[in-house]
Amino acid sequence: MKIVSVIGARPQFIKAAAVSRVLRATAGLEEILVHTGQHYDQNMSDIFFSQLHIPEPDYNLEVGSGSHAYQTGMMLQGIEDVLLKEKPAWTLVYGDTNSTVAGALAATKLHIPVAHVEAGLRSFNRMMPEEINRIITDRISDLLFAPTLTAINNLKHEGLEAQTVFSGDVMYDSVLYYREMIVSGGDKYRTPGLPPAYHLATIHRAENTDHPENLKNIFLAFSRIGSPVVLPVHPRTARLLNTQINIPSNVILIEPVGYLQMLWLTMHANKVLTDSGGLQKEAYFLGRQCITMRTETEWVETLHDNWNIVTGPDPDKIVLAVNSALPHAPQRQDFGDGKSAGIIAENLLKSR
Ligand code: UD1
Ligand code: UDP
DSSP states (O other), X not given: OEEEEEEOSXXXXXXXXXXXXXXXXXXXXXXXXXXXXXXOSXXXXXXXHHHTTOOOOSXXXXXXXXXXXXXXXXXXXXXXXXXXXXXXXXXXXXXXXXXXXXXXXXXXXTTOOEEEXXXXXXXXXTTSHHHHHHHHHHHHOSEEEESXXXXXXXXXXXXXXXXXXXXXXXXXXXXXXXXXXHHHTTTTTOOTTOOSSOEEEEOOOHHHHTOHHHXXXXXXXXXXXXSOXXXXXXXXXXXXXTTTOOOOTTEEXXXXXXXXXXXXXXXXXXXXXXXXXXXXXXXXXXXXXXXXXXXXXXXXXXXXXXXXXXXXXXXHHHHHHHTSXXXXXXXXXXXXXXXXXXXXXXXXXXXX
């Protein structure tokens, strides 16, 4: 059975690494990989393919950056050509980026069934481009792989229960797969030149980067924290830091790092401050308290016992959260058992 997987942005490389490994080891499944080219810098794309042994894409559409309409439109055209040529039994899409919605839309218009990994996530905030991408993708998909029970309930409320399967979270598969390697690797994945004690931060979401006030408030919070804040800078944010923000002296800007370096940085951080979806979960899986600099989170399972504190870009709330007590209760097993990729492969095969 032929499956075309469509990926294009950093978090999708990480999710696809876990799933591709299993798909390609499953008798009866053949995977064709399409990279839309949404992310293209060496440290936003190639590094993940080489580090995580993701097979070379069969097609790279090289769409690059642009407005939502431009990017999605170019992807639609390119993906349609691939699907017409390959005629797969399934198209597999991940998460909530423009590459996700383009893959789902191109396939469904050609009557090719779509399977969505990380289905059912909702922020209930339609100002987020990701929320629109998720709603559309789930609505037109034939198989919805939900990572959490909350995601299942969201899909139920939208009348999509019949297509839904609880898979657990493929990012949990990935953390379990690599965690031991990082622990036993000692300093192998350590980023040189950083202080031994630090908070780890990332910022890239439109709600923070497209609103200079929000970005300024986040950096004001960082300056008030005082102790080192290590910030691997997403290229979207890099453009703004050069022009709009005075970088406080305790903030250490570094280039985006590879996934294994990122897991190392997360494991050794005092606290994690982020607007990323994936990093909120990794902090939780790796036992680090997370401060989410957004006004809501889709990953509500991480909120218990202050494992994840949602502050928005409010400097007072961010500083308060950084100074708050660490969680006492252990994390819960709400994201599956680390075998999500197997459940996905099994269900695709079963659909024959
Ligand atoms: C996209 C996703 C977002 C996801 C994020 C993961 C959408 C709508 N957004 O946001 O959900 O959380 O990826 O990181 O799909 N750029 C480069 N080099 C690159 C990639 C991007 O310089 O390799 C710069 C370009 O200036 C570009 C900007 O970053 O315009 C934004 O990139 P884009 O892919 O449009 O959105 P992200 O913010 O990365
Ligand atoms: N990540 C990484 N290097 C970095 C920053 C993030 O490997 O410099 C990883 C991070 O560990 C997580 C994923 O990228 O697995 C999250 O992607 P991102 O924050 O770009 O997107 P989101 O999850 O918000 O969609």
